[in-house]
Amino acid sequence: MSFVTPDPFTTRPEIDGTFGVVTSTHWIATAVGMGVLERGGNAFDAGVAVAFVLQVVEPHLNGPGGDVPLILHDVRVGRPQVVCGQGPAPAAATIAHLRDGLGLDLVPGTGLLATCVPGSFDAYMRVLRDHGTWRLADVLAPAIAYARDGYPLVERICATIATVEALFTEHWTTSAALYLRDGGVPAPGTLFTNPALAETYARILREAAGGSREAEIERARRVWSQGFVAEAIDAFCRTEVMDVTGRRHRGLLTGADMAGWAASVEEPLAYEYGRYTVLKAGPWTQGLATLQQLALLKGFALDGLDPAGADFIHLQVECAKLAFADRDTFYGDPDFVAVPVETLLSDAYTDARRRLVTDRASLEQRPGTIPGHGKALDARASEGGRTAVGSTGAGEPTVGRIPSRVAPAEDGRAAENGRAGLVRGDTVHFDIVDRDGNMVTATPSGGWLQSSPVIPALGFCLGTRAQMFVLDEGHPAALAPGKRPRSTLSPTLALRDGEPYLAWGSPGGDQQDQWIPQFFLRHVHAGMNLQAAIDAPAWHTEHFPSSFWPRTSRPGVVVVEGRVGSATVAELRRRGHVVEVGPDWSEGRLTAASRDGRRRRAAANPRGMQGYAAGR
Template sequence: MAATHWLASGVGMDILDRGGNAFDAAAAAGFALQLVEPHSNGPGGDVVISVYERATGKVRVICGQGPMPQAATIDRFAALGIKQMPAAGLLPATVPGAFGAWTRLLAEFGSMPLATVLEPAIGYASSGYPLLPAAASTIATMAPLFRTEWAASGRTYLPGGEAPLPGSRMRNTTLAKTYERLIREAQAASNDRVAQLEAAHRAFYEGFVADEIDRFSRTTDVFDSTGGPHRGLLTGDDLAAWQPSVEEPYSLAYGDYTVHKPGPWSQGPVFLQQLAILSGCDLRGMGLGSVEYIHTLAEAAKLAFADREAWYGDPLQTPVPLDELLAPEYTAQRRALIGDRANLDPEPGRVGSGEPWIPQAEPPEEPGADEPDWLTQLRSGLPTVTTAVPRAGAGNTCTVAVVDRWGNLAVAVPSGGWLKSSPVIPELGFALGTRGQTAWLTEGHPNSLAPGRRPRTTLSPTVVLRDGEPFLAFGTPGGDQQDQWTLHAFLAIAEFGVEPQEATEIPACNIGHFAQSFAPRLSNPGSVIAERSFGPEVLAELERRGHRVAAVPPGTLSKVCAAGVDPATGFVRVAAGPRGRQAYAVCR
């Protein structure tokens, strides 16, 4: 059991010790993360879950990315004078998918009742949990907003009206009552475990939770990242119309391994595209962490992410030519574009009859001389307060990875609904997510804003089988960087025989060429952000090859968590990246 917070890992391990399976443990840990990492996720957010079920030998993906409201149109935003999706507030809110996805996981694959799985989260909500330093920093920065505009957030996160110190005991008794009521309504509906989960889903998406979200969104003027107040577009009808889907993953064979990823409504296939391009390169001959190795990975990432920017979106609304993008002939053409020098203008490939194009973000507003820091931070769509370090940070989002004694695998990347995204809904104790900020206010793109469309998410868990047997499930926080940091860890294992824990500790890097998925969509063309632990000679040689290197302190990037089975011994094994000093792995 591995997670980005030690308490969540402990919760999941306790569920396993009590006879639960990997899916029960993942859900319990996921609900706990909503309490103990409130700056990175919450019940109003989203989650993507990948599972391998030993009984069927199949990998499945549960999509907990809710769609945009039916009232969310480009014309609606144009009428408000908004040219780029806001980072925070009610306007970018999607249907909250996390609760539905976790309960779907339990119903389809779990063995324990909802009351058992929610018990630890309710305990932390009512009795308290120690506040992480990153959460304390975020609360302190946003405290003026919480005091003056987001009153319910102030009541939740400013005990006694003051910003709490790191390590303070924090509670969320309102959220505890929400979860307790969901359990009561579930148990009143039936004695059957699955029927109770279905009843809890109805109570959330058609009952009292949906009613409160609808009322708050329709009647509350919320100060947001535009610098003014707006009411929301999300309604109870939007929630009632949504169900989490259980989908087939996309997969790619890589030597003895088969790698499984979510579809193009996520960024998941970009991992597969990079892997397909790199499959024709002599990575072992280059050497792990060498200049040639880092250069090749960076160039492959540019080509794959150019395709992500041009082609990826919700395939339920727009065809995505993913089969063509993963075809051997196409990836060979892309591989041939990698040269000895950095490509400073990578372009998407052309497949099918469509014409690829990458929308351009509106230039962000320059903060005024007297603009408070909390407003500057509100305009950043990232979960935590941003720093001067470019694209750095091992936080931002969460991860849970579990393996059980039967060989089941589960990995989830929860995010959204963080305390900085929008105000706490007073009667529920949680905020709505703002994943809609990743959509474009431009017609005709696969990721353009449209009613009922899932905005493309960065959440991207991975399941890997080896010779058809369960091998490894992993994920990481990190927004757009997730499918670079996890790829580097996987390649260290697959190509160089590195053990999973060591793979989470290798020096990390990523490209920063393309605009971030999150507002205000900043970019750093041609850049490679790299930890200084690569060494000055490597970084200098990358610069000589034309890369614009942004060196960051060691231990700054990535927080990979993994769980799997050792094929040689059959023992379960887990790993947790040390960055951030809070992820934890445990097994027995």
């Protein structure tokens, strides 16, 4: 372990060593991952162990019923790869069923209608089988132990449970049986157990045991997708569950949907930015929006700009508006629609788009035009000056109305609150580099405790990722059976001078691909180390429609940390931005790890008092 003097603008030192580093959004998961490296496991063994522990200790941010994209570099393979753990829509999930049959104009943000095939488990099994070295029982042991023996509840878990307490008590009684089992909302610091989840993983191990490491993993995949897990999910989805529409709906997911899907491996998208090649998952995520922002920003002189100053913020926000307008017009599952990635990243297209950036804030949604591709989202006016994507009519929600103001979530994002409770969860993230140079970065999410009721036989709930689909047949992100929703989940890996160098990411939904380029630009143009680039003041815009129900937008709004200073806020307002000033430490939950020769470095976000980096 190297002892590094902290940067005067950081909360803690950047981790610096030669053995290996682990960083995640929860200190317990980081410690577990580091323990795997210490006992001879590689980055992929550690990553899978970390992922399962995060499901236990951050159930308001991710769970077994959720999804994950991973980007990894295995030195034996020699090139980065994307592992897709984003499950698709069920076979019965059609626009006709939701829009015409049920009278909905948006996919609900809670309940069972928005459930896709849970993708994270199979993705982790594929990573462990193809790139790891440990047996499944050893990788699952920490998660089982914490679920069985208890972990301390962080304040945000308790706050989330409090938000949905009435919903649990009145409608989601299986969730109340777990999270309100002592008669009320548990206090922060309570040692909390989830015996049913511990038994789910213990039973998978029992039914998969025997033979080689790879044979056990393959049996575990079948137990999940075709055995007792799939059977319990199928049975639960046949029940009616209250959701944000104010009505009860059955789920569409079946055991056959689960049996027919498996995690896949893809080549990442790439964009050259000076010495760096920045890699993202495909346009079934929003990761391309980071690459589009970098393409736009490459045409501006960023060196020497104050990374928390008005010029820097204005340029990044205006380029983000253009990139996200394109996201909402062109992105979708490339297995179903032709996404014009090459054009979106081309010099000619980007040069034309860059000319739209002036010294004034744009208050319009301005997607590009590419003949034969894309369709702009339709929007309607709503309460409080906000905008919601969709159309008026019989499907108007009666529960969970759009508030005129928003309450800050733990990372500074907007949380939508209504009588149906909190309908948006968040996400976790981890980055790992081992002594051999193997790297993995992942952003797991979905299956939040507030997304749908707990399946009592399994100890976890299902995800609601299908709320990101559009109920418009002509749109690239239109709902269709077997199609992946256009996810917000967005890990990042970058090469430097052709060598794998940096892995990073953040929770935050639509804000992920705002904080991710901010971090990178601070590191590259301002020369900040990983910790300083994370700790620096941050911001986000809510200008474009949210990916989450009820799909609201706030044109021109930029939310900044108070630390950017009054002079910067005044200048941004002079340029036409609608600036809201949040708490000093409220924007983002970034983590990052790098390899530079023999050196291994890492950093984690201090916001929220949970994230930690470790290494030596």
